[in-house]
Amino acid sequence: MSSTLTEILIGGISRGAMYALVALGYTMVYGVLGMINFAHGEIFMIGMFSCVYAIGIFSVAWGNQVLLNLTLGIAVAMIFSAAYGYANERIAYRRLRKAHVLAPLTSAIGISTFLQYFIFLTVSRDSVNFPRFYSDFLTNNHIHLGPVQVTYLQLMILGLTLVIMAGLFYLIHFTRIGIALRATAQDQLMASLVGIPVNRIIAFTFILGSALAAIAGVMFSMYNNVLVFDAGYRVGLKAFTAAILGGIGNVPGAVLGAMIIGLTEALTTLQFGSEWNDVTTFGMLMLVLLVRPRGILGERVADKV
Amino acid sequence: MRKLSLYLSLAIVLIVGAAMVGCQKSGDAGTAISPKASDTIKIGLAGAQTGSDGEIGLSMLNGSQVAIDEWNAKGGVLGKKIESIALDDEASGQKAVTVAQSLIDAGVVAVIGHFNSGCTIPASRLYNDAKIVEISPGSTNPQYTEQGFPDAFRICGRDDQQGAVIASFLRDVRKFDKIAILDDKTTYGEGLATVVKNAFEAKGGTVVMFQGIEKNDLDFRANISVIQGSGAQALVWGGMYNGGGPLCVQMRQAGLTIPFVSDDGCQDQAFVNMVGGNAENVFVSFGKDYNSTPAAQAFIQKYKDTYHRDVGSYSVYGYDAAQVLLTAIDKAQSTDADKVAAVLKGQPFDTIQGQIEFDSKGDLKVADYVIWTVKDNKLQELSPTP
Numbered sequence: 001m002s003s004t005l006t007e008i009l010i011g012g013i014s015r016g017a018m019y020a021l022v023a024l025g026y027t028m029v030y031g032v033l034g035m036i037n038f039a040h041g042e043i044f045m046i047g048m049f050s051c052v053y054a055i056g057i058f059s060v061a062w063g064n065q066v067l068l069n070l071t072l073g074i075a076v077a078m079i080f081s082a083a084y085g086y087a088n089e090r091i092a093y094r095r096l097r098k099a100h101v102l103a104p105l106t107s108a109i110g111i112s113t114f115l116q117y118f119i120f121l122t123v124s125r126d127s128v129n130f131p132r133f134y135s136d137f138l139t140n141n142h143i144h145l146g147p148v149q150v151t152y153l154q155l156m157i158l159g160l161t162l163v164i165m166a167g168l169f170y171l172i173h174f175t176r177i178g179i180a181l182r183a184t185a186q187d188q189l190m191a192s193l194v195g196i197p198v199n200r201i202i203a204f205t206f207i208l209g210s211a212l213a214a215i216a217g218v219m220f221s222m223y224n225n226v227l228v229f230d231a232g233y234r235v236g237l238k239a240f241t242a243a244i245l246g247g248i249g250n251v252p253g254a255v256l257g258a259m260i261i262g263l264t265e266a267l268t269t270l271q272f273g274s275e276w277n278d279v280t281t282f283g284m285l286m287l288v289l290l291v292r293p294r295g296i297l298g299e300r301v302a303d304k305v
Numbered sequence: 306m307r308k309l310s311l312y313l314s315l316a317i318v319l320i321v322g323a324a325m326v327g328c329q330k331s332g333d334a335g336t337a338i339s340p341k342a343s344d345t346i347k348i349g350l351a352g353a354q355t356g357s358d359g360e361i362g363l364s365m366l367n368g369s370q371v372a373i374d375e376w377n378a379k380g381g382v383l384g385k386k387i388e389s390i391a392l393d394d395e396a397s398g399q400k401a402v403t404v405a406q407s408l409i410d411a412g413v414v415a416v417i418g419h420f421n422s423g424c425t426i427p428a429s430r431l432y433n434d435a436k437i438v439e440i441s442p443g444s445t446n447p448q449y450t451e452q453g454f455p456d457a458f459r460i461c462g463r464d465d466q467q468g469a470v471i472a473s474f475l476r477d478v479r480k481f482d483k484i485a486i487l488d489d490k491t492t493y494g495e496g497l498a499t500v501v502k503n504a505f506e507a508k509g510g511t512v513v514m515f516q517g518i519e520k521n522d523l524d525f526r527a528n529i530s531v532i533q534g535s536g537a538q539a540l541v542w543g544g545m546y547n548g549g550g551p552l553c554v555q556m557r558q559a560g561l562t563i564p565f566v567s568d569d570g571c572q573d574q575a576f577v578n579m580v581g582g583n584a585e586n587v588f589v590s591f592g593k594d595y596n597s598t599p600a601a602q603a604f605i606q607k608y609k610d611t612y613h614r615d616v617g618s619y620s621v622y623g624y625d626a627a628q629v630l631l632t633a634i635d636k637a638q639s640t641d642a643d644k645v646a647a648v649l650k651g652q653p654f655d656t657i658q659g660q661i662e663f664d665s666k667g668d669l670k671v672a673d674y675v676i677w678t679v680k681d682n683k684l685q686e687l688s689p690t691p
Contacts, residue, residue, distance in 0.1 A: 002534070003534075004530050004531065004533065004534035007526075007530040007533070008527055008530045008531075011524075011526035011527050011530060012527065014526070015524050015526065015527075018524075117355065120355060120359070125355075125359050125360045125363075126360045126547075126575050127357070127546075127547045127550060127551075127575065127579060129550075129578065129579055129581065132581065132582070139558050140558070151558075223524070224523040224524055224551050224555070225550075225551050225554045225555065225558075225579075226523055226547075226550065226551045226554075226579065228357060228521075228523075228547060230356070230357060230521060231521065231523065233521060234519065234521040234522060265527065266526075266527040269516070269527035269528055269531060270527065270530070270531055273514075273515070273516035273517065274487075274516050274517065274518040274519075274522070274527065274528055275490060275516055275517035275518065277518070277519065277522070278519065
């Protein structure tokens with residue numbers, strides 16, 4: 001295998017892993033509520049901004065402790081994003097849960113636009129750099145795989161994706177809260193009749209999905225060196241596509257779909273040029289949906305017992 | 306209790322939002338439409354104010370506003386006050402057409418804008434039909450003035466001139482044989498990339514990679530791997546700095562040290578800040594450095610006093626466009642588009658750029674593209690200029 005092809009494949013897997021982290025959030029909310037959370041991309045974007053601002057504050061407070069500040073920064077990002085995710089559920093979803101399916105969809109698109117321009121007007125109109133002092137040890141250290149190098153950051157992104165996927169799978173299928181999640185997904189009224197706090201379960205789903213989006217946001221901004229208020233749009237679109245490709249509502253499906261999209265984009269760039277990325281990605285989505293209308297792995301969280 | 310918390314959070318969101326909008330209005334070129342409409346001469350300021358080109362677009366509009374304020378302080382033009390109507394096209398061609406229609410409906414006599422070529426070109430058709438003079442301070446795509454509209458002008462160079470300068474720098478100065486070109490698939494970026502490709506090939510060079518990438522796609526790893534494998538001696542980026550910055554950084558991280566060459570879209574301090582320590586071997590084409598000329602200092606001071614921020618790369622162009630337009634209206638003693646256009650094409654104008662003249666298409670007779678580079682964390686003209 002030529003070194004260019006290997007590099008392309010590694011780049012594609014990292015890109016896919018990034019999509020996967022975002023796609024997990026889409027898929028969880030859909031799995032439980034049967035609704036698509038269009039504001040998820042913006043929660044992702046808020047995650048990256050809060051992490052960088054938190055790191056800034058910490059480094060002023062007690063100096064440049066790389067590992068400590070980065071870890072705390074990610075924690076702050078998760079808390080912020082989770083709060084925004086919860087607010088999103090309260091404002092855009094809870095009241096509309098029994099409304100026509102288009103109503104929450106529209107209100108989520110509204111929240112998404114609102115958050116984008118809220119950040120644009122209050123935080124930064126321009127792209128912001130990720131503080132490279134904090135990401136350099138991850139991006140400049142490599143392990144060698146034959147002729148090519150894999151950075152620590154790429155390994156970290158892939159590792160995080162797999163661990164989180166496994167964790168979510170375990171949570172949904174083998175814990176009490178997972179049973180409650182699946183029950184809520186199947187029938188909210190019945191679930192509430194047997195004593196499951198449906199509102200809290202749904203809020204929990206949003207909070208968990210949003211915290212994951214924050215991790216994705218931090219990884220994205222470290223990997224691409226940039227934070228920008230509209231970054232959530234394209235990544236959100238691709239992640240959403242990944243979730244559908246793998247079978248929306250299905251946790252391993254989201255990761256599989258994201259990997260396929262990441263690799264497709266990378267190989268398209270090699271073969272035809274990156275201007276064809278959207279053509280091949282969405283063309284493949286159409287083909288897969290023609291053959292398997294419910295995605296590659298199919299099913300929602302609820303159907304899989 | 307639950308309802309209360311919901312209403313409270315909604316209320317807070319609304320209040321904060323409203324406060325933001327309030328701050329915004331006082332700070333930037335606003336859309337104040339006065340009731341006594343017939344007593345004023347209305348000038349449209351169209352361009353991106355939000356979106357990823359919002360910062361650079363707004364600095365252009367604000368530059369025009371400074372000139373309009375100066376004229377109003379002198380008593381306006383043709384004995385009337387000048388009223389500016391600033392509308393945001395979000396750098397989208399579709400939105401630009403809507404903006405153009407709103408400006409026409411509002412009764413503007415001339416438009417300064419738009420910024421992005423992809424906005425200026427579709428909007429120019431509407432202005433032409435409505436017989437309104439349009440001067441773009443920043444749209445460099447040749448097609449804009451090639452449509453044969455008598456009242457369309459630009460106060461910057463064209464991409465065929467700019468592309469030729471880039472190609473000549475790479476081929477004649479640096480003697481490269483193989484280059485790679487990547488663009489952001491916009492009217493502007495792809496147009497410029499194509500010009501560079503043709504000019505470089507006409508000089509006997511080879512373009513080993515020619516690709517486009519979606520504007521907000523910020524992961525360039527795959528493209529960089531292809532470039533590395535292609536043996537290119539330089540990379541040309543046709544697009545804005547919000548893509549160019551991350552591309553340059555990712556390139557250096559991947560160990561690719563070949564020259565990174567870009568266009569006027571990367572001519573912004575924001576680009577330099579993004580690239581940071583990786584700014585070696587970075588070249589950007591742009592007009593001459595006007596911000597450091599003595600002629601510009603009075604304007605720069607006024608701009609800072611009004612907006613409390615530094616001028617952008619296109620502020621001078623926005624200011625010059627408004628100055629030239631208002632001078633022409635004053636000399637024509639009319640707001641009639643044909644008369645104003647005749648004045649614009651008939652004589653030279655003194656601007657911060659120096660003395661400029663328009664040719665019969667509405668382009669500048671002399672374009673002044675030079676190559677800039679990054680030195681001491683600032684963009685500077687490369688000397689000696691090739």
